[in-house]
Amino acid sequence: MSRKQYVKNLLPTFLVNFIGMLALALFLIASGNSIDTIILILVVWSVILLIYISVSCTLRKRYVERLLSMAEQLEERYLIPELMKEPERADDRVFYQILKMAEKAMLEKINTIQRERKEYREYIEQWVHEVKTPITAMKLLCENNHSDFTRELLVELEKTNRFTEQALYYARSEYTEKDYSIREVPLADVIHEAIADNKYLLRQNHITIDIAGVGDSVYTDEKWVRFILNQLIGNAVKYRTEQPLLCFRSEKQDDQVHLFVEDNGIGISESDLPRIFEKGFTGQNGRMIQSSTGIGLYLCKRLCDKLGIGLEAHSDGSGTSIVLSFHVNHFIVQVQG
Amino acid sequence: MKPYKILIIEDDPVIQNELRILLSGNGYDAVLVKDFSAVIEVVKEECPHLILLDIKLPQENGFSLCSKIRTFSNVPIIFVTSCDTDMDELNSIMLGGDAFITKPYNTAILLAKIAFLLKRVYSVEQSETLSWQGVILHLESSMIEYKNQQAELTKNEVKILYYLFKHAGKICSRNDIVDFLWDNQLYVDDNALSVNINRIRDKLSSIGLNDFIRTKHRQGYTL
Numbered sequence: 001m002s003r004k005q006y007v008k009n010l011l012p013t014f015l016v017n018f019i020g021m022l023a024l025a026l027f028l029i030a031s032g033n034s035i036d037t038i039i040l041i042l043v044v045w046s047v048i049l050l051i052y053i054s055v056s057c058t059l060r061k062r063y064v065e066r067l068l069s070m071a072e073q074l075e076e077r078y079l080i081p082e083l084m085k086e087p088e089r090a091d092d093r094v095f096y097q098i099l100k101m102a103e104k105a106m107l108e109k110i111n112t113i114q115r116e117r118k119e120y121r122e123y124i125e126q127w128v129h130e131v132k133t134p135i136t137a138m139k140l141l142c143e144n145n146h147s148d149f150t151r152e153l154l155v156e157l158e159k160t161n162r163f164t165e166q167a168l169y170y171a172r173s174e175y176t177e178k179d180y181s182i183r184e185v186p187l188a189d190v191i192h193e194a195i196a197d198n199k200y201l202l203r204q205n206h207i208t209i210d211i212a213g214v215g216d217s218v219y220t221d222e223k224w225v226r227f228i229l230n231q232l233i234g235n236a237v238k239y240r241t242e243q244p245l246l247c248f249r250s251e252k253q254d255d256q257v258h259l260f261v262e263d264n265g266i267g268i269s270e271s272d273l274p275r276i277f278e279k280g281f282t283g284q285n286g287r288m289i290q291s292s293t294g295i296g297l298y299l300c301k302r303l304c305d306k307l308g309i310g311l312e313a314h315s316d317g318s319g320t321s322i323v324l325s326f327h328v329n330h331f332i333v334q335v336q337g
Numbered sequence: 338m339k340p341y342k343i344l345i346i347e348d349d350p351v352i353q354n355e356l357r358i359l360l361s362g363n364g365y366d367a368v369l370v371k372d373f374s375a376v377i378e379v380v381k382e383e384c385p386h387l388i389l390l391d392i393k394l395p396q397e398n399g400f401s402l403c404s405k406i407r408t409f410s411n412v413p414i415i416f417v418t419s420c421d422t423d424m425d426e427l428n429s430i431m432l433g434g435d436a437f438i439t440k441p442y443n444t445a446i447l448l449a450k451i452a453f454l455l456k457r458v459y460s461v462e463q464s465e466t467l468s469w470q471g472v473i474l475h476l477e478s479s480m481i482e483y484k485n486q487q488a489e490l491t492k493n494e495v496k497i498l499y500y501l502f503k504h505a506g507k508i509c510s511r512n513d514i515v516d517f518l519w520d521n522q523l524y525v526d527d528n529a530l531s532v533n534i535n536r537i538r539d540k541l542s543s544i545g546l547n548d549f550i551r552t553k554h555r556q557g558y559t560l
Contacts, residue, residue, distance in 0.1 A: 133419060135440070137355065140352060144355055181423045203515065203516075239487045269475045
């Protein structure tokens with residue numbers, strides 16, 4: 001609260017006091033008092049007035065500043081009426097009432113939006129589950145009638161499945177706490193599963209797979225890592241070059257297990273590298289290849305953050321290397337012996 | 338030996354039918370549930386060796402069916418579903434399910450799970466050797482034998498021969514062989530397949546077998 005503004009607001013009070021002083025002075029002169037007496041009375045009046053104003057200003061300032069700091073410390077500021085005491089002053093009470101009303105309206109609105117969001121998210125999840133039934137049916141139809149034509153269809157089905165999974169995990173990434181279970185996962189198993197998910201895509205594009213020494217196990221959620229690997233494999237295929245190669249290898253270092261997913265594709269330019277995990281960022285590669293969405297890596301990063309997995313990308317102009325770093329939990333290792 | 342009977346409890350008619358084709362094609366006797374108000378009766382009547390169970394079903398969901406089946410039978414149950422949350426998986430295990438596979442599944446993985454469970458529960462004696470026209474393939478020791486002469490094989494070569502022996506007499510397309518290898522986590526490409534086939538032929542001729550694997554132009558290989 002600015003003192004200057006406070007004093008300015010008291011202008012009518014000053015004016016009334018001034019008129020009062022003037023009237024008193026005139027009356028005292030008319031009743032034949034000496035100038036000295038009048039000055040004394042007016043000075044005393046002024047001093048009392050000034051003391052009153054400065055004390056009330058200080059008290060008021062202290063009160064509102066306490067309120068202000070309370071509001072600033074509050075994470076959800078619209079809840080301030082719940083913390084403050086009901087004020088004594090009549091006009092303050094009106095403001096307090098208005099705040100209360102605003103808070104209530106705000107809470108109602110937040111509630112509605114949260115409910116709607118939840119419903120929408122549930123709908124997306126339900127939709128993904130629904131759409132998986134026809135995808136499964138198509139996949140079975142294709143696998144039971146193997147031909148060159150169904151092989152191509154299977155590639156498209158794998159893409160469809162990857163996109164629907166993306167939608168599912170996007171919807172889920174908001175409240176992941178509810179949906180993961182940490183277990184011991186052999187890295188080789190989850191890599192093989194992710195490759196199986198993309199078998200026809202990888203074969204159609206003649207990708208050479210190299211799995212070199214991934215004997216390590218990590219403690220994590222298998223489903224999520226599989227999803228992340230699926231996205232990485234999708235990228236490796238999308239940004240491939242001649243004689244594409246996809247290499248998986250793992251390395252144990254101190255208390256971390258690093259999983260390297262390396263390709264010999266077009267790579268990522270140095271200027272784009274720091275931003276590839278941003279939502280909607282497609283960069284130079286995105287301008288060259290139509291189907292870049294800027295969602296895949298963003299989701300990977302988001303899921304990795306929630307699972308406590310480090311995610312880094314390196315590129316030296318030709319080829320990309322994505323490193324997933326899993327922490328080795330000493331506690332679990334000890335308990336399991 | 339009578340084929341194993343597998344009961345498919347799944348409400349999507351296309352998946353039902355295709356699963357039946359897939360399973361019968363792999364030597365199982367597949368039975369469908371048509372009336373979902375009497376699933377338990379069907380299970381009691383058919384006494385299947387294994388059950389594939391969906392979770393979302395018209396009358397009663399898969400979880401409650403599973404716990405009902407468990408009251409009278411220990412038949413292995415594989416949950417096959419598009420519900421993939423951890424809660425679903427946990428529930429399925431708590432209620433006595435033996436495996437949990439999410440849709441859309443890889444048929445190779447589904448068949449492998451089925452074979453694994455049947456082997457565990459009914460302790461099937463899987464033959465460790467395959468033979469065709471006097472040639473014996475030893476799976477355990479990765480050897481091929483002909484007239485008491487033996488040759489050692491690599492992992493890739495064993496798998497390729499296994500596939501050819503299983504489809505002996507038929508033409509196996511290169512694509513199908515590579516598919517099979519990929520399903521067995523051997524990521525071999527077309528060129529590597531040719532290299533492997535040539536190596537197998539060399540080894541076969543070293544034990545006195547020539548022209549055992551014949552190339553059918555533009556179609557594939559056959560024994």
